[in-house]
Amino acid sequence: MVEEQITGKVVDIDADGTLTIKAGVPSIDRALLRQYKDCLIVLDDGRHISPVQRRKIYALIGEIDEYVNGIRTEAGMEEQKAILKMEFMLKRMTDAERRVFSLSNCSVTVATNFIGFLIDFILANDIPTRFPLYEQADDIERYVYACLANKKCAVCGRPCDLHHAEGSRIGMGSDREKVHHLGREALPLCRKHHDECHGMPEREFLGKYHLVPVKLNDKLCKVYGLRR
Template structure:
């Protein structure tokens, strides 16, 4: 598919959510000849990365560097930053927005997505961390999803059971392999934190650790070998 990258500006927003955008097409004759009908709109975040987001990025990069290189120094952190930024660009960014970015002045949305990517990388590769990952995440929902996907406790990072939340629980003695799980709400918790949850109200436990429930979708059901 032929693509042209054109930058435009929103000139009006209607009450029904419609945006009127003005964009200059570099070659109008070529556009007419190709018959472009659809466009992809990417809303750029004009806010710059916050000091807190920058701190989280370097804390996570430090954890990765310490695990992969055996030592956390400015050099090993910079090398992991270079490698992981490239991986992030290739794997997570859309082709139309794939570009080099700097942790000094990138936008907040890119920083948020990069932090999520680093956390996913740590969870998927079972990298131990000095600080609980939840303290360095910028998107709790994405973090909870990754923990569920890899069966890691959302509180401490250890191997987790899948706790079915109130309203989604399966009765005692029921064969879970035969119960439909799609749409049920769960929490990934290790045995210690799972036991703690059952000792207090569920809502109190969730508030204490700043967690969010995860709704099982088809991808999670397949990964966890749950009946859809």
């Protein structure tokens, strides 16, 4: 439990990554009485949301509003924005991070995480979009993981097959049910894009759609019923 919160300034960063932080305590007598030793440090991102990130967020909120209300309106988008921001704060922010944020001046980190939350919401609720979601993702690896978890093609959003990336493929004649899949790199691709991937060098395919393979963990192996 956080007993007292204060703010400070980073005054130096050593080559080994050690921070020197200068902070004042509200009460020197209380500090001496409690004998503070350990503390939780939350580092704020000093960068502000970019215009590109803001456009992505409003594009995603617009798709959600249109799906929920049948039409996209300014009032509907404002309502969805307020609901989604609250859901994001409650479900994705830690207690130390949780605070009201504005899309006019929030940090790059908050904007990136909010974009990821909106994409997760769209994938989990089968919300159609006018644009490929990979074009809106700030964190491509996180996006591919979300597509894997929801069994959606990372290119078009259709139901997917599991494509094992180069270096993680299962040899000819091997029984997939007996082979361990944990740690193998994979992509979620529909049949059309799976065939496209096999029809060209994988590096070319990844570059075309700006994707990266993701290692299968316990959760993803369970989703696909794969041996770990």
